[in-house]
Amino acid sequence: MAETTTTPSNFIRNIIDADLASGRRSEVVTRFPPEPNGYLHIGHAKSICLNFGLAEIYGGRCHLRFDDTNPVKEEQEYVEAIQRDVRWLGFDWGEHLYFASDYFDQLYAWAVQLIKAGKAYVDSQSPEEIRVNRGTLTEPGIPSPYRDRSVEENLELFERMKNGEFPDGSHVLRAKIDMASPNINLRDPVMYRILHARHHRTGDKWCIYPMYDFAHGQEDSIEGITHSICTLEFEDHRPLYDWFIEQLGIHAPQQIEFARLNLTYTVMSKRKLLQLVREKLVAGWDDPRMPTLSGMRRRGYPPQAIRLFCDRIGVGKSEAWIDLSVLEDCVREVLNETSLRRMAVLRPLKVTITNLPQSEIVCRGANHPQRPELGERELLLTPEIYIERDDFMEEAPKKFFRLAPGREVRLRNACVIRCDEVIKDTAGEVVELRCSCDPDTFGANPADGRKIKGTIHWVSAVHGRRVPVRLYDRLFREENPDRAEDFRDCLNPDSLVETEAWVEPSLLEVTPGQTVQFERTGYFTADSVDSSAGAPVFNRTVTLRDSWAKLKK
CATH class of the missing domain: 3.40.50.620 (HUPs)
Known part of the structure; x- marks a missing residue:
């Protein structure tokens, strides 16, 4: 911890x-x-x-x-x-x-x-x-x-x-x-x-x-x-x-x-927060986008991360602004140590493995890469799987180490596949990839000994399940909304995107309030209000890295 x-x-x-x-x-x-x-x-x-x-x-x-x-x-x-x-x-x-x-x-x-x-x-x-x-x-x-x-x-x-x-x-x-x-x-x-x-x-x-x-x-x-x-x-x-x-x-x-805490991309005036609630610009005091502790709890921020953040920013006499990324880094640091790993695909692209030796192959994935005591879970690889659409480029640059025509990539916890054919619809949209696998590359220590630079996650199209996902982001698009004539003009229109994801079956067992890492994507928490046994609704707690830092640069 x-x-x-x-x-x-x-x-x-x-x-x-x-x-x-x-x-x-x-x-x-x-x-x-x-x-x-x-x-x-x-x-x-x-x-x-x-x-x-x-x-x-x-x-x-x-x-x-x-x-x-x-x-x-x-x-x-x-x-x-x-x-x-x-x-x-x-x-x-x-x-x-x-x-x-x-x-x-x-x-x-x-x-x-x-x-x-x-x-x-x-x-x-x-x-x-x-x-x-x-x-x-x-x-x-x-x-x-x-x-x-x-x-x-x-x-x-x-x-x-x-x-x-x-x-x-x-x-x-x-x-x-x-x-x-x-x-x-x-x-x-x-x-x-x-x-x-x-x-x-x-x-x-x-x-x-x-x-x-x-x-x-x-x-x-x-x-x-x-x-x-x-x-x-x-x-x-x-x-x-x-x-x-x-x-x-x-x-x-x-x-x-x-000195009080001043946090970027945030308002902390009770009057303004109440205004957001009363005008239904958010879903309530516990909306996961709100800077309220109840909102952060519902989003999946662990209390240890809040305390770690308060320790790190220290106590002084001079007013200072703390970038929201400092808080998000504390959340990642705590969740990295506690969250089970699972695979989920947010923007699915169908992949057909044309030469899979069997109708399904049992693979195993670690529940946590640094905590072997947490064991492994079973993953079933089938001829039809989904990968992230962003993990494929038809015309890929040299340093794109994911899937492209004629290129190889390793499926996490499974095998190496090569893209042999790209299928498009009448509008020219890529709808399917046909790939072949190298049967010698299954297992934790594949016999081929080849070094494949790219590894991507996947979900079986047969055994995977679709679940609701809420992609939460920063509530405001401006660093200091209080400077605006009307702080509401600074609201981020993309602070909530509701979608669905294909997930491995074990994610249906997640309990309300539990946080897991969607591998290569971010940390997600089963909503404590809207989730039920066997039917989780996942809130994105935080991404794996600070994407806003790149935008500011």
Whole structure:
């Protein structure tokens, strides 16, 4: 199995090592805090591997916490899907499963504490007025006309907000910090807003909900998180994170930011992914073309490959783009070691062997060339077989080492054949090759001793079976779809081609979710949804090599 040592040395580990050595921290407690408003994607995998990996390395623990502070966008379906994906990657949070909604009572009490301390107030401006009066990067904000309300009035209004007396958008609770701060996040940020929406866990108990910036630092504190690891877009939010902790006088986790994953030929905005699903531009969150973990799982990406990829790209402070081929190489590396070999023909061309000594000849093929313990399977060579159409050229160049008129090629696990005659239809299309075999070339150690440069795969026309195959490719044809005016204009029209393949009979025994290598073609996985016993539907997981690299050159 490819090595998947989680979380190699990086600047975050250096910080943790220094904290432990100085006695500032005595343990390592991290958390992965997804919002249950969509399915996890490959970008989340980097954070999962980092947070859970650090906990494993230092003998600590990692919490799974759902930041469910926005009931308008959250669903139980997402909660369950996220847990499935984290477990699929090989991580376990044990008893440490938490929800922001577990802390709503405590967060409300802390908000009241800040009001009493004169550090928070109820603002009755409209959302648009708040936005405009917040200022810009070059101009300070304008204080709200309600900023100097008395503590008593703020307490009364905040309680009435909680009791559901006001409509959405009529009031918010804001922290009183500094409207002239160069950091816009400190210009009296909103702590609570009114939302008359049913929560998937708390039902109708609440009609005010905390903002993420107020909630997540306190959630970390309640759970005893030591290192709150997040992506760089939260770096400017760290002073606010620390301000709330300091004003409340509670346990202070350390926030550390790292660069998020940017992957070519991919979008990872939840909004855009949801748009693809809702507009039926893909077949759902688990469409094998999607960068979601559920999509990659259905396509046949092994979890070990995802973890290997996260290890290889490392953790840094600078934004960088990772080519999708790096991920695909990790998939190939893991699948090469684990996948059984089978023969399948995607674009069949009929070949008639005119002098086969018997009606069928038993051949044997290794299930895996580097793993003899996996044994062999039986292959039956018959006078009529199918080969790949691309393995024949009527006018072949000198370095074409496959089949051509008068040329020889070796049939994998069988014998050498020579093309004697080309049969065409009335339109001039090649429909059949008539070949002769050399009977001395059967077996693993043929007696002829000749070196044949070309070896091709084949499937018996008698014993082979036709199965549905989906040829998946990259969802976008542009390296950075986000740069386009409309990312949907960059969709690759050839990202899915549905066809059929002739396969050797043993492929009918593949179980849903199992991946095999179609020799010389690529890795294919029996679809976990649409396959059934004896009736697989194969998804192309990844090709044997990066064909897009040639296109870019």
